[in-house]
Amino acid sequence: MRATLMYGPGDVRIENVPDPVLKQPTDALVRITASCICGSDLHPYHSMDPAGGPARMGHEFIGVIEQTGSAVTTLTKGDLVVAPFAVSDNTCRFCAEKLHTSCTHHEAGFWDGIPDEGGQAEAIRVPLADGTLVKLPVAPDSALVPSLLTLADVLGTGYHAAVAGGVNQRTRVTVIGDGAVGLLAVLSAKRLGAQQIILMGRHQGRTDLGRAFGATDVVSARGEEGIAQVRELTGGHGSHVVLEAVGHMPAYDQAVGVVRPGGVVSRVGVPQYEDAPLGFGSLFRRNIRLAGGPAPVRAYIEELLPDILDGTIEPGRVFDATTDLDGVPGGYQDMDDRKSLKVLITP
Secondary structure (H helix, E strand, O other): OEEEEEEEOOEEEEEEOOOOOOOOOOOEEEEEEEEEOOHHHHHHHHHOOHHHOOEEOOOOEEEEEEEEOOOOOOOOOOOEEEEOOEEOOOOOHHHHOOOHHHOOOOOOEEHHHOOOOOOOEOEEEEOOHHHHOEEOOOOOOOOOHHHHHHHHOHHHHHHHHHHHOOOOOOOEEEEEOOOHHHHHHHHHHHHOOOOEEEEEOOOHHHHHHHHHHOOOEEEOOOHHHHHHHHHHHOOOOOEEEEEEOOOOHHHHHHHHHHEEEEEEEEEOOOOOOOOOOOOOOOOHHHOOEEEEOOOOHHHOHHHHHHHHHOOOOOHHHHOOEEEOHHHHHHHHHHHHOOOOOOEEEOO
């Protein structure tokens, strides 16, 4: 079969690799019908060490069950399923607490830690299939597939930011970042009833989509100017909850600058810095709390799925480009150049 491999910074290739096979009784083999490129895939695209050898790419996909191991009981051949970006058994003590990214099963983990597997491919072996995969009540060619695919990562990640931050009807929210996760954090804050949602972003096409998702205000300025504008929009105090969806140090500094005393900074952007100023001056003195982390998206799928099925939300609007596997290297470049927001991959 064909799959996406990254050899180093800017070096993405589509190559033939061995077909996946069942290794454990709890495995399933899935023929991938839709996947995508994630903003977090651009981090290794910038900085991957070629000495580590080629890496299989992709952690968001929908597909059809082709074969199941003898211990799989909830899935059968022909089922259409969505896979979260973390494998989990959905039964351990942490999964029961809706923290699937800390599943204690020895086969659990993130897709980039599972050798020879990746979602930007024609097929994949899914460990712990009963716990990881969620059946979808639509056909593979449904118009809802782009929105359903966001359940694998970006919608669940944006929603986790809002939930971890405690967004409710009484909160003023600032979202930092106009990428797919930031825009779906806006949608999530709207779903949870936030009274004000300020989107900090600089790309009009994206911020226009943010307004459609529920942003009440847009601030394009960065640094001290941007902080001042957010504080003016919030009566001088700052936002109750700041959803940081970038992961770079300037975004963290901006988050600390716009959060109000007693507020929450909820981070879901993969951190690209080794440490952050967590001392007296930045958080402690103002009773600011720090929340967030890698989203346990498996915990949110059943909650968010009905809203997609009935059309209440349309998170698939973050996909503004579509390609087949041959176009994936160009898709990476287009996302890196900000020509595309998020690229959908179809057969």
